[in-house]
Amino acid sequence: MMRHLTNVFGSIVCTGALLCAAGCTGKRPTRIAVIPETTAQEIWESEHAGVEEAALPLHWDIYWNGPSREDDIARQIQLVDHAIDNGAQGLILSPDHAFSLIDPVRAALLKGIPTVILGTPLAMPSSSKLVFILNDDQEGGKLAALRASLYLKPGDAVAVLGVDPNFLGSIDRADAFERVIRQKDPQVKIVEERSTSFSVAEAEETTEEVIQSVPNLRVILMLNVNQSRGTYQAWSQAGASSHIKLIGCDQDLDLMNHLRAGDIDALIAENTFQMGADAVQSLQDQMLRRSSPTRILEKPVLVTRENADSEPVQHLLDMNWTRQLP
16 A cells, blocks of 8 residues: 655645745645555554645645555665655654664754654654654553453463564553553463564464463453454464453454454554644644644544444544545
8 A cells, every 4th residue: 555645736825934944935835754654554544644634734745655564674764764865844754663763763853854753652752853642552551451351350361462672662552551450450360472573474373372372361462453463363263252352452444344243352543543633733833943742642542342433433543545625
């Protein structure tokens, strides 16, 4: 699902301050580069939709492109470098690695390009020109733990799969989940499996081993989309639906279908639509030198079979990035 430069037609309305701050000449609209973790997951199409909706009345051009896999870090770095070299006046980046994207982001800042880190943080501090708009992963872990506790009793086990030290958000999710579970019932056993791979096949293999080796396993928490896919496959093949509940982090169309079918118990959904809209607002504030927060946490939402088709959840899942002015 590689996306290309989207031109928004209409009259270009820029205030004098924005023209000066963004380098707009009046002959072309402000150009913003938006680089997601990957273009292969619908969660980032919702970010795309939020960006486009917020950018539409500003008449900004949005260049949307990202790697086709989350582990293609070199490609993401290349896209950031391309945005810098081709005159992007703002950058919205969802980094695929907590450390490898630091140097490219520093290069953007040295060029005076206002930047928003979206979704999961980089291992560097925010500033007036580097704003973090992040999923509240601590809250996500808490929501998952409260849901899991409905199915756990003393002596049961819960597995936390897909902790990736290169994604700081996954560590926060796991830590919050484990802390709440221990507070609720110290006698519940917690099994944590770490991985730096985005391979669905590896995720499936890990889940098979956990299901076979952990007695009294009652809940599996899956910390990302690919882990959820691999876990679902292993769980289905093992015939574990009668005694093991699945709780996933992050949303995608296939996972939503499994949730509606009752196979996945719950998803902790990121509101990437709102993050995208907030990122555009942040860039505008930076260009106009307006005071605004340098770090924003967006609350995730617990999605279940019961609320999956409610208006608030459907708005969160919105992927319509082809809006036009009336």
